[in-house]
Amino acid sequence: xxxxxxxxxxxxxxxxxxxxxxxxxxxxxxxxxxxxxxxxxxxxxxxxxxxxxxxxxxxxxxxxxxxxxxxxxxxxxxxxxxxxxxxxxxxxxxxxxxxxxxxxxxxxxxxxx
Amino acid sequence: xxxxxxxxxxxxxxxxxxxxxxxxxxxxxxxxxxxxxxxxxxxxxxxxxxxxxxxxxxxxxxxxxxxxxxxxxxxxxxxxxxxxxxxxxxxxxxxxxxxxxxxxxxxxxxx
Numbered sequence: 001x002x003x004x005x006x007x008x009x010x011x012x013x014x015x016x017x018x019x020x021x022x023x024x025x026x027x028x029x030x031x032x033x034x035x036x037x038x039x040x041x042x043x044x045x046x047x048x049x050x051x052x053x054x055x056x057x058x059x060x061x062x063x064x065x066x067x068x069x070x071x072x073x074x075x076x077x078x079x080x081x082x083x084x085x086x087x088x089x090x091x092x093x094x095x096x097x098x099x100x101x102x103x104x105x106x107x108x109x110x111x112x113x
Numbered sequence: 114x115x116x117x118x119x120x121x122x123x124x125x126x127x128x129x130x131x132x133x134x135x136x137x138x139x140x141x142x143x144x145x146x147x148x149x150x151x152x153x154x155x156x157x158x159x160x161x162x163x164x165x166x167x168x169x170x171x172x173x174x175x176x177x178x179x180x181x182x183x184x185x186x187x188x189x190x191x192x193x194x195x196x197x198x199x200x201x202x203x204x205x206x207x208x209x210x211x212x213x214x215x216x217x218x219x220x221x222x223x224x
Contacts, residue, residue, distance in 0.1 A: 009154075032210065041122070043202060043214035044157070057210070090156050100145040100206045104156030 002027035006091045006105030013112050019064075019078040021108050023091030026072065031093040033074040034102065035066055038088040050074060086112045115140060117205050119215025126222050132190040134218045136203035139184065143205035147212075148177065148188050151200045160201070161188070193222045 006023045013019060025031050035047040046059045048066035056066050063082050067075045074091055091105040118137045126132045136146075145164055149157035163170045163177040163186065170177045176189040190197055203215040 006156075034210070041216065043117075043119075043216045046211055049210045051210075059211070092156070094210075099208075099210050100212070101147070101159055101162075102149075102157075102212060104149075104158065107154070107156045109154070 002093075002103065004091060004093055004103060004105040006108060008108060009106065010109045011111070013081050013110065015083055015112055016080050019076070019081050019085070019110070021076040021089055021091075021110075023074045023076075023105055024072055025093045028072070028093070028095070030071060031095070032099055033068060034092040034094070035064075035074065035076050036090040036092060036104075038090060038107075040087075044090065048076070081112045083112050086110055115213055117203055117213050117215045119203050119218060121218060122216065123219040124221070126190075126193045126220065128193065128195060128222055128224050130193050130222075132193045132197065132220055132222070133187055134201055134203070134220070135185065135187045136215050137183075137185045138205050138213075140205070140207060141184070142207045143213075144208070145206040146177070146179065146186050147204050147206070148175075149202045149204065149214075151202065151217075153199075157200075157202055190220075193220075195222045195224045198222050 003026045034049045036044045050068040064078050089108045092102045147162035148160045150160040151157040161172050161175050174191045179186045198221050200217045202217045204212050206212045
């Protein structure tokens, strides 16, 4: 069966510090991978998605970037965090041919202070 | 046109009651309407979904009612239980890589 791992679960970072969140998927090959951000009282906002190694599409211009160095690994990064980067970050994957069903990781709660 | 509007923001229901969450959309190209359930500190999980050629779908205590002409759909939770307390998101998908989510409804079922 497929599983998705996301870490860390909680992160407190000072403004201006770098960020690296990692996500890995097991039990499937060539998944489509996603990073979403969830702000309190709001829905899920798609940040990035990737259809393969090195292929990143950005949905929202911002202070964040994403990379996919391996087939089942997806990384969310920032060089300098802003207060507005605080939120709950979710990694997700979908099967290749149909992307209608999202499978989410357990999320990272990021607090930028 | 890409929005999905969800209401209410929060809902308190007595144990055994019916929980109803409503969503509305504008884009008639949406062809898949999932509902996700999220417990505190966890990622959302797909609960139930419907396509626009069906007016109702039932899975256990969870039912989606779909009104294509009104561009509305709703989640009904029958015999609501305290374990159903969670945040529920409606969503809409029209192909590609983007699922549009509603803002979420926090459901609390009182014992």
